[in-house]
Amino acid sequence: MSKLTLLPVPEIMKFLNLDDRDENMVTLLSLSVSIEIEKYTHRILINRIKSEYQDGHNSDALYLLDYPVSEFNLLQIRSRRDLQYRSIDPTLYSLTPLPGESDQPIELTLLPGYTFPRGSNNIRISYTAGYTDETMPEDLKTAFCEIITWMLGRLKARQIGIDLLKSSSSQNSTLMYSKEIPEHARTILNSYRRKSY
Template sequence: MLTTLPNVKAWLNLTTSDSDELLTRLIVAASRFIESWCNRSFGVQEYTEHRNGTGSDMLMFGAWPVTAVTSITVNGRPIPAAADFDTPGYRFYDLSVVLQGYQFVRGRRNVTLTYTAGYAAIPPDLEQACIETVALRFKERDRIGHQSKSLAGETVTFFIGELSHSARAVLSQYKKVVPI
C-alpha cells in the first residue's frame, strides 16, 4: 500500500476508530488505482524483461528505481558487471543500463534483463498523493452525484474528478509513459 491508516487519519484529523474499516478499504483501492493510473508498481520486486536489442550500448529499464541487477544476456551470452569504467561489462543506474565493450545487438527479444526495482520506502510526495485521493473519496461519500449545493443563498461547488490537481501533478512525475 502507498500509505498507512494512521497517516490518512492524521490528514483527515480523525481520532476515533469509527471509520477505520472504510479508510483501510479506501487505502487499498486508492493504492491500486494510482499504480494502474501510473502503469507501474512501486514496491520492491524482481523483474525479468525480454527486450529487443537496439544496436546501442544503453537501454532503459521498464521499472525504476533499479536497486540491483541479477543478470543481463544478449543473444544468450551473459554480460558481466563492469568492475570499473575501463573494464568491459555493464553498469546500471536508477533508470538505465549501459554496456562497456558490448552492445545490445539488434534483434527481437534477444536481450534478457533480470533486476530488482522499486521503492523500499514510498516517496513522501507519492504517499501524500495517495492520502489526498483517499481523503477525496472519503469526503465525497456524503455528496455522491452532487456537483453543487445551495444553502442560505450561497452555492457551494464540489470538485468532481478522479484525482485532485495536486495529486495528478505528483503522479504525472511517476507515470510510466514509454512502453517496453
Template structure:
C-alpha cells in the same frame, strides 16, 4: 494497512480529523482502491522489487529498463551468452544507472526476445508526498461517498458545488512527478 497500500486508514482519519477507528473498514477499502489507482496512473511500481525482462535486441549499446530507479543488475544475457559486469570504468561488460543499461565492448544484437535482464529497482519506502497524495484521494472519495452524482445543491440560499475530479489538484501535481518518463 494491506500489502501494497500507499497509505493507512489511520492516516486518512488524522487528515480528516475523524475519531480513531471511525469507518475503519470503509477507509481500508478506499485506501486499497486509491493505492491501486495511483500505481496504475503512475504506470510503474514504486517499491523495490526484483524484475526479469526479456527484450528484443536492437543493435545498440544501451537499453532503457522498464522499472526504475535501478539499484542492482544481477545478470544480462544476449543470445544465451552471459555478459559480465564491467569490473572497471573502462573495461568491457555492462554498467547501469537509475533507468538505463549500458554495454561496453558488446551490443544488444538484433533479435526477437534475445536479451534477458535480471535486476532490482524501486524505492525502499513510499515517498511521503505519494502517501499524502493517496490520503487526499481517499479523503476526497470519503467525503463525496454520499454525493457521488451531485454536482451542486442549494441549501438555505447557499450553493454548494462538489468537484467531479477523481483526483484533487494537489495530488495530481504530485503524481505527475512520479509518472513513468518513457516506455522501455
C-alpha cells in the same frame, strides 16, 4: 508478505487523523488507489522485484523501464540460435546511475565493442524497483492521502444517501483520469509519470 500499498494503513490512518471505524474502508481504498496510481504513472512505485523483457536493437545501451532502482539482480541475453537465456557477467556492463543513488531511470551500458543482438524480447532483466516506506517521497504520500480522503468522502456521502457520484461519459475511464480528482494530487502524480527515452 510483500507490501501492497503506497503507505501502510496505520500510517494512512494517522496521517488522515481517522479512528478505527474507517480502517476497513481505508484498507480497501488504499489497495485500489495504489493500483490506480501505478497505472496512471506507468511505473512501479511500490518496492518489488521486477523482471522485464526488452528487444535488442544492435545498440550498446538500454534504459530500465521502472525507477527508482534499489537493486540490480540479473541481465540475460538470448541470441537467435539459442533457446535459453544466458547470464551476462556484471563486469561486461555498467549501470548509470548506480542502484540506490537516484530517483532517475537507470541506463544499462555494455562495455565498448559489445552490443545487444537484434531480437524480440531477447533481453531479460531483473531488478528491484519502487519506493520503500522509508524512501517514499513526501509529496507522493500527500497525493495518495488526498485521493484516499477524496474517495472516503465520496463513499461516506453515498452511505448517508447523498449521491455525489456522477456517471462519467466514458464508463471505461479509470479513477485517476476522473475530472473530480483533487487537482493538487493530480499535479503531483503527473511529476511521477514515466519518462520516455
